[in-house]
Amino acid sequence: MFGYLLFFVLGVLLIGVFLYNRLVVLRVRVDNSWRQIDVQLKRRADMIPNLVEVVKGYATHERELFAKVTELRAKTTSGGSVKEVSDASNVLSGVLKSLFAVAEAYPDLKANQNFLMLQEELSGTESKIAFARQFYNDTVMNYNTTTHVFPTNLVASIFGYKAAEFFSIPEEEKEVPRVSFS
Amino acid sequence: MSLSSQIRQNVIISLILIFFMFLLIVGVGYFLDVGGEFHGVITTISLGMAIFFSLGSYLYSDKIALSITGAREASYEEFRYLHNATEGVAIAAGIPKPRVYVIDDLSPNAFATGRDPKRSAIAVTTGLLKILDRQELEGVIAHEISHIRNYDILLATIAAVLVGAVVIMRDIVLRMSFRGSSRRRGKGGGNAVVLIVGLILLILAPIFMTLIRLAISRQREFLADSTSALLTRYPEGLVQALEKLEEHKQPMRSSTEAMAHMFIVNPFSKGIDLEGLFSTHPSIASRILRLRSIRGL
Numbered sequence A: 001m002f003g004y005l006l007f008f009v010l011g012v013l014l015i016g017v018f019l020y021n022r023l024v025v026l027r028v029r030v031d032n033s034w035r036q037i038d039v040q041l042k043r044r045a046d047m048i049p050n051l052v053e054v055v056k057g058y059a060t061h062e063r064e065l066f067a068k069v070t071e072l073r074a075k076t077t078s079g080g081s082v083k084e085v086s087d088a089s090n091v092l093s094g095v096l097k098s099l100f101a102v103a104e105a106y107p108d109l110k111a112n113q114n115f116l117m118l119q120e121e122l123s124g125t126e127s128k129i130a131f132a133r134q135f136y137n138d139t140v141m142n143y144n145t146t147t148h149v150f151p152t153n154l155v156a157s158i159f160g161y162k163a164a165e166f167f168s169i170p171e172e173e174k175e176v177p178r179v180s181f182s
Numbered sequence B: 001m002s003l004s005s006q007i008r009q010n011v012i013i014s015l016i017l018i019f020f021m022f023l024l025i026v027g028v029g030y031f032l033d034v035g036g037e038f039h040g041v042i043t044t045i046s047l048g049m050a051i052f053f054s055l056g057s058y059l060y061s062d063k064i065a066l067s068i069t070g071a072r073e074a075s076y077e078e079f080r081y082l083h084n085a086t087e088g089v090a091i092a093a094g095i096p097k098p099r100v101y102v103i104d105d106l107s108p109n110a111f112a113t114g115r116d117p118k119r120s121a122i123a124v125t126t127g128l129l130k131i132l133d134r135q136e137l138e139g140v141i142a143h144e145i146s147h148i149r150n151y152d153i154l155l156a157t158i159a160a161v162l163v164g165a166v167v168i169m170r171d172i173v174l175r176m177s178f179r180g181s182s183r184r185r186g187k188g189g190g191n192a193v194v195l196i197v198g199l200i201l202l203i204l205a206p207i208f209m210t211l212i213r214l215a216i217s218r219q220r221e222f223l224a225d226s227t228s229a230l231l232t233r234y235p236e237g238l239v240q241a242l243e244k245l246e247e248h249k250q251p252m253r254s255s256t257e258a259m260a261h262m263f264i265v266n267p268f269s270k271g272i273d274l275e276g277l278f279s280t281h282p283s284i285a286s287r288i289l290r291l292r293s294i295r296g297l
Helices: A001-056 A063-077 A082-103 A107-111 A113-148 A152-158 B004-038 B041-058 B061-068 B080-093 B126-131 B133-150 B153-179 B190-232 B235-248 B257-262 B283-292
Strands: B098-101 B109-114 B123-124
Touching: A001 A152, A001 B041, A001 B126, A063 B041, A082 A113, A082 B080, A107 A113, A107 B061, A107 B109, A113 A152, A113 B004, A113 B080, A113 B235, A152 B098, B004 B041, B004 B109, B004 B153, B041 B061, B061 B257, B080 B098, B080 B153, B080 B190, B098 B109, B098 B126, B109 B133, B109 B153, B109 B257, B126 B153, B133 B153, B133 B190, B133 B235, B153 B190, B190 B235, B190 B283
Parallel strands: B098 B123
Antiparallel strands: B109 B123
8 A cells, every 4th residue: 555655656756857847948948039039139239320320321300210219229138028128129120110211212321332231131130030039939838838737837836937928029010110200 | 721730740641651661671571581580680781781871871961962062152241131031940940040052053942951950051042042032032941941950851861771771681682592592492381482472572662662752752841841831920932932933943953863852842853743653742733732721820
């Protein structure tokens, strides 16, 4: 009788260890994929001062737009919760789109080699951010599902593994956001 | 069908096919053992030799493929666009960015190589870059990255090893039975029937194995297509790319038949695109049909 009980307890413990390890692996994956987003956000932030510098030389009237871009840039890199960073990043994506839309009105700027290169780099980075966000959200979904299903939820609640936050997706993914600067 | 169930189905079918290959080899070996009292020696020797012969082409798969096709490393300055697209899709797939190569060839095509995600490379032809827009290119690159992520090079090598092993087995046994025929004559008749069945199986096995191997190759193409859709979340990009590849089809200058299965579309197919038992790729039409049938994740 005692032997059976011992086997039972050992079995439960083993399963517990297995589930715990699974949680840890998934959590590490979420953290890793977040770092991927972070790398791309930093990359974009590094390009922005150059872009503003180049555009400033031609479009002198867009001072407010420049101020807004610079302010948002600081927000995306200063850290904070997933929600704060993702919201700031989404707004910045929209404002950058407007910046490129404004640039359309300046033929000299559009002919500038430096500007063209920055434009390709930024749009490349924007799409990398989108891919990194998709990967991150997939890993979060995997992790969150695991923390919610039985019996992993018991292990998760004992060790304090809480659900992770999704990276918010812009409301109008495909549409150019309308940002007014009047 | 939903995307995830399509992917699961493709994986299961290719695993079943590989299992059949193992079954065939073990089955033939069994008949020979019972009939000829070889006790698995021939099966083991053949498998060992086949593994030995394939080891080089597996370990150096990337170098061999890249040098045969005359691919050159794409510089970041010249192919910014290609590099950005590749890095983006690699992020979505959660693997390190593969090395990027271009092949100076007007025939639009692409392939992936390398035995694991850390040592992988993808190569695209200049003809491909010329005709595809960004979303189509991302679809094609996602297809190639899917081959890497699904370890298709490893699977193709395993399939090749199994085919090779059966061929070696056939050669050893046929040679032995000619030489040893006088010595063996007069032995008990019960085993002779089994041995003859084994021999017939052995002679037919390489053909069956080749057919299964090609079926696996076609299955992995379907799998890479659906994984590509999962990565880009936009199957229509790959559909349009495949349509364009079909439209601008022309034979590639530098490639070999042995590499045909690695490309996104068969580099040698001309004329009508038919799918048969001996093709390495499913027909473009059926691939497009499957991509279009995806309903939700």
